[in-house]
Amino acid sequence: MTGDRIIATESKKFKNFTDWFDELLLNSRIADSRYPVKGFIVYLENGKYVMDRVSRKLEEKLERDGHKPMLFPLVATEENFGKEAEHIKGFRQEVFTITRGGEEGYQLILRPTSETIMYPMFSIWIKSYADLPLKVHQSCEIYRYETKATRPLLRVREIPWNEAHTVHESSEDAERQFRAAINIYREVLEELGIAFLLLKRPDFDKFAGAEYSVAFDAWNPDGKVNQVATVHNLGTNFSRVFDITFERRDGGKEYGWQLCYGMGFSRVLAAIIAQHGDDVGPCFPPEVAPTQIAIIPIPFKGREEDVIKYSREIFEIVREKYRAVLDDRKDVTPGEKFYHWERMGVPIRLEIGPREAESRTITLMRRDLRERTIVSIGDLLETLKKIVEEMPKIFLERSRQALQSMIVDCYTLSEAAEAIENRKIVRACWCGSIECAEIIKERVGGEIRGHRYDIQEEPFSGCISCGKKSSYVIYIARAY
Amino acid sequence: MTGDRIIATESKKFKNFTDWFDELLLNSRIADSRYPVKGFIVYLENGKYVMDRVSRKLEEKLERDGHKPMLFPLVATEENFGKEAEHIKGFRQEVFTITRGGEEGYQLILRPTSETIMYPMFSIWIKSYADLPLKVHQSCEIYRYETKATRPLLRVREIPWNEAHTVHESSEDAERQFRAAINIYREVLEELGIAFLLLKRPDFDKFAGAEYSVAFDAWNPDGKVNQVATVHNLGTNFSRVFDITFERRDGGKEYGWQLCYGMGFSRVLAAIIAQHGDDVGPCFPPEVAPTQIAIIPIPFKGREEDVIKYSREIFEIVREKYRAVLDDRKDVTPGEKFYHWERMGVPIRLEIGPREAESRTITLMRRDLRERTIVSIGDLLETLKKIVEEMPKIFLERSRQALQSMIVDCYTLSEAAEAIENRKIVRACWCGSIECAEIIKERVGGEIRGHRYDIQEEPFSGCISCGKKSSYVIYIARAY
Numbered sequence: 038m039t040g041d042r043i044i045a046t047e048s049k050k051f052k053n054f055t056d057w058f059d060e061l062l063l064n065s066r067i068a069d070s071r072y073p074v075k076g077f078i079v080y081l082e083n084g085k086y087v088m089d090r091v092s093r094k095l096e097e098k099l100e101r102d103g104h105k106p107m108l109f110p111l112v113a114t115e116e117n118f119g120k121e122a123e124h125i126k127g128f129r130q131e132v133f134t135i136t137r138g139g140e141e142g143y144q145l146i147l148r149p150t151s152e153t154i155m156y157p158m159f160s161i162w163i164k165s166y167a168d169l170p171l172k173v174h175q176s177c178e179i180y181r182y183e184t185k186a187t188r189p190l191l192r193v194r195e196i197p198w199n200e201a202h203t204v205h206e207s208s209e210d211a212e213r214q215f216r217a218a219i220n221i222y223r224e225v226l227e228e229l230g231i232a233f234l235l236l237k238r239p240d241f242d243k244f245a246g247a248e249y250s251v252a253f254d255a256w257n258p259d260g261k262v263n264q265v266a267t268v269h270n271l272g273t274n275f276s277r278v279f280d281i282t283f284e285r286r287d288g289g290k291e292y293g294w295q296l297c298y299g300m301g302f303s304r305v306l307a308a309i310i311a312q313h314g315d316d317v318g319p320c321f322p323p324e325v326a327p328t329q330i331a332i333i334p335i336p337f338k339g340r341e342e343d344v345i346k347y348s349r350e351i352f353e354i355v356r357e358k359y360r361a362v363l364d365d366r367k368d369v370t371p372g373e374k375f376y377h378w379e380r381m382g383v384p385i386r387l388e389i390g391p392r393e394a395e396s397r398t399i400t401l402m403r404r405d406l407r408e409r410t411i412v413s414i415g416d417l418l419e420t421l422k423k424i425v426e427e428m429p430k431i432f433l434e435r436s437r438q439a440l441q442s443m444i445v446d447c448y449t450l451s452e453a454a455e456a457i458e459n460r461k462i463v464r465a466c467w468c469g470s471i472e473c474a475e476i477i478k479e480r481v482g483g484e485i486r487g488h489r490y491d492i493q494e495e496p497f498s499g500c501i502s503c504g505k506k507s508s509y510v511i512y513i514a515r516a517y
Numbered sequence: 518m519t520g521d522r523i524i525a526t527e528s529k530k531f532k533n534f535t536d537w538f539d540e541l542l543l544n545s546r547i548a549d550s551r552y553p554v555k556g557f558i559v560y561l562e563n564g565k566y567v568m569d570r571v572s573r574k575l576e577e578k579l580e581r582d583g584h585k586p587m588l589f590p591l592v593a594t595e596e597n598f599g600k601e602a603e604h605i606k607g608f609r610q611e612v613f614t615i616t617r618g619g620e621e622g623y624q625l626i627l628r629p630t631s632e633t634i635m636y637p638m639f640s641i642w643i644k645s646y647a648d649l650p651l652k653v654h655q656s657c658e659i660y661r662y663e664t665k666a667t668r669p670l671l672r673v674r675e676i677p678w679n680e681a682h683t684v685h686e687s688s689e690d691a692e693r694q695f696r697a698a699i700n701i702y703r704e705v706l707e708e709l710g711i712a713f714l715l716l717k718r719p720d721f722d723k724f725a726g727a728e729y730s731v732a733f734d735a736w737n738p739d740g741k742v743n744q745v746a747t748v749h750n751l752g753t754n755f756s757r758v759f760d761i762t763f764e765r766r767d768g769g770k771e772y773g774w775q776l777c778y779g780m781g782f783s784r785v786l787a788a789i790i791a792q793h794g795d796d797v798g799p800c801f802p803p804e805v806a807p808t809q810i811a812i813i814p815i816p817f818k819g820r821e822e823d824v825i826k827y828s829r830e831i832f833e834i835v836r837e838k839y840r841a842v843l844d845d846r847k848d849v850t851p852g853e854k855f856y857h858w859e860r861m862g863v864p865i866r867l868e869i870g871p872r873e874a875e876s877r878t879i880t881l882m883r884r885d886l887r888e889r890t891i892v893s894i895g896d897l898l899e900t901l902k903k904i905v906e907e908m909p910k911i912f913l914e915r916s917r918q919a920l921q922s923m924i925v926d927c928y929t930l931s932e933a934a935e936a937i938e939n940r941k942i943v944r945a946c947w948c949g950s951i952e953c954a955e956i957i958k959e960r961v962g963g964e965i966r967g968h969r970y971d972i973q974e975e976p977f978s979g980c981i982s983c984g985k986k987s988s989y990v991i992y993i994a995r996a997y
Contacts (some may be wrong), residue, residue, distance in 0.1 A: 073637060073661055079588070079589050107565050108677070109560075111660075180591075195590055223682060472591075476808055
């Protein structure tokens with residue numbers, strides 16, 4: 038494939054990601070971060086549209102896998118929020134609380150995630166093995182008081198996401214669903230061309246209340262990783278405190294085995310922008326692009342009418358199947374229109390001048406390869422279909438190459454520190470001790486994100502910190 | 518049309534709406550009201566699904582009319598919330614406030630509606646007439662501390678809705694958009710078969726901060742009305758306090774003319790259930806039904822295989838175009854399956870026994886008319902298409918008849934009080950004075966909901982309270 042043609046590390050986003058990203062958010066109608074409450078942003082039409090499409094895509098896959106769509110309240114009671122000891126330790130510092138106009142005694146917790154809201158209901162609903170597995174999902178916003186510096190899309194206090202929660206009659210069935218969840222998220226991300234590391238988090242970094250956690254860390258041009266989704270095995274930790282029990286097939290009583298998993302839509306949006314964007318702006322995969330095709334007439338003097346007429350004909354052909362615009366503004370040059378629609382993230386452009394009108398062809402520009410080709414009107418729909426199918430694959434291949442080129446094997450702490458400094462992701466070996474993890478964090482300037490969940494990697498050296506026998510090949514990176 | 522065949526006022530929902538509705542919510546997987554915080558409910562899979570479909574339907578129409586999808590924060594600052602004097606008077610008593618873990622000085626308002634959240638941004642965005650009209654919409658939940666008794670779907674403290682907000686360069690353009698908004702809502706409701714009164718609210722009941730308000734009041738079997746949507750003309754009341762100004766075409770500066778309008782999804786869901794439901798459960802219009810078609814095999818001894826095989830063949834034919842289930846459970850009788858899927862709101866049932874398998878026909882039951890017809894396999898898709906198109910029209914016609922039969926013209930306060938007592942909606946004449954409005958409310962036991970916006974009705978008597986010359990033909994009803 039041709040994916041390797043353009044990994045333009047000299048491009049703006051690699052040179053100065055923050056400036057490139059911040060400028061793009063407003064110019065490309067993604068988000069406006071001037072809202073007067075810190076950590077809360079306004080999603081503009083393009084950002085909202087892409088998030089909605091990602092959301093629908095995920096929801097369809099979840100529902101095909103038997104998850105039921107539901108909507109639980111925004112608020113938890115203090116009592117339920119406080120039930121699971123580890124969970125509350127992890128979230129207590131991050132929650133917003135609600136009062137009723139300052140009323141005493143009316144105190145509720147804004148969901149930072151919905152375990153403590155859903156599970157009291159699961160306890161009512163589940164009576165017997167016949168009620169299992171229970172699989173529900175909801176798309177909503179969650180609220181976390183981030184104490185780190187906030188960043189639009191990447192670290193905000195109001196987080197649009199989807200969360201799924203399941204209950205099973207055995208740990209084996211829970212494990213099976215765990216793998217199913219991983220596959221659903223993998224499909225969503227890969228179909229959007231997003232490359233990621235699938236990592237089992239170290240114990241000290243697992244979800245508060247979980248047995249273990251696996252995460253999807255997408256790469257970012259500045260070398261940081263962007264956690265777009267996580268899958269957690271909760272064992273029976275929550276079912277014990279929320280009393281989620283069921284009658285077994287053999288008549289005994291047992292606690293349900295639980296999973297929860299979530300995907301953050303503003304972070305997936307950020308990954309799409311960061312991984313596929315170019316110097317002009319984001320380039321959205323056709324499936325989720327607000328506008329998929331921009332048709333730009335290029336009228337020459339005396340030929341205006343032909344060109345416009347033929348452009349309209351083309352517009353009528355493509356609008357049936359695609360979200361298309363015909364930009365026939367008179368006071369704007371074709372070059373300005375090219376620029377405008379690229380900034381809006383449009384992946385495919387059709388340019389129509391007198392030559393095209395005469396020969397009944399179209400000059401087609403596909404943004405993934407920045408290639409112009411001439412297509413006859415009869416072949417147009419077929420060509421578009423092919424490009425729309427091909428583009429996410431090219432994005433994915435290119436993105437994987439970019440991720441690969443970012444990973445550096447390191448054998449010493451100073452090598453690792455230098456790699457992090459140079460905006461790389463470090464691959465190293467670790468003995469597994471918490472002491473070494475702390476030394477690594479301090480000396481390297483990045484966090485241990487975990488070891489690969491999808492493949493088994495054999496240690497290639499002693500522990501990068503203590504030199505003793507390694508248990509894991511780990512990835513170290515700074516993170517959003 | 519055949520809509521008048523079944524207005525079964527002897528049905529359960531007319532006899533005891535509250536019991537019928539409350540029982541149905543859980544049995545038909547609409548909502549669970551056992552959540553431990555008053556006024557907050559859990560939307561179950563059928564309820565959530567229908568609300569999502571209604572939401573998408575509305576969003577598509579709004580976007581076709583040029584509204585851009587956005588998502589604004591949940592929270593307003595105290596300062597912005599307090600800016601418009603009338604608005605805050607209307608909402609101050611109803612808001613929830615947020616603190617950060619009880620932190621002093623961090624106080625935010627949970628949106629009861631989003632004027633005070635959106636308009637500070639509009640003020641930044643709008644500079645010139647070229648930025649107008651600005652039309653945005655968002656689907657989200659709003660939070661209002663209802664002091665009246667809460668009722669699932671109908672009166673809750675967490676309200677799923679869509680709100681649209683527009684800014685215009687002239688009051689004429691705002692008026693034009695006002696009518697466009699009315700038409701969009703009318704289309705959504707009518708396409709769902711919902712009958713309503715379109716009423717201009719009396720001045721004392723308009724939206725806090727508006728010049729005037731028009732509302733869609735859907736009928737309910739208990740005679741109360743269910744306000745499913747409202748459209749408000751805000752004039753320049755908000756643009757003056759939020760400083761939303763633009764440079765006019767002639768160079769001068771002017772305040773923008775604003776509208777806002779909203780549709781409540783849980784209330785539309787309630788209207789669908791209440792207006793179309795029967796003794797078994799809700800009957801969802803096919804467009805929004807979670808399951809559109811239930812296929813029930815009716816195997817006779819010795820013919821099981823034929824019947825199941827033919828049922829599968831039918832399932833394969835219909836699943837391409839419709840959300841269909843084939844209920845081939847072995848331990849459940851066909852009768853129980855009929856009942857189960859009717860409770861789930863399924864509008865069309867296909868019954869398949871040995872006779873059908875032999876003659877390659879299907880017995881089709883359409884729930885709107887409770888009519889069984891025999892269809893040949895070759896005609897099935899065409900017949901389904903016709904029924905799916907026809908059903909909302911039949912719902913609408915029947916619903917309008919039900920509404921008509923609920924309205925009683927009254928000439929005296931005691932007549933009106935008796936009509937309200939008998940679960941009717943009163944049509945009467947009113948002089949327009951606030952004094953008479955108060956007398957009416959007190960003596961009749963219903964509120965003045967307003968006069969018709971869509972048609973001009975000529976007073977047919979003196980004021981029902983004071984007997985003097987009437988200005989309006991008003992509708993009086995109890996309301997959710």
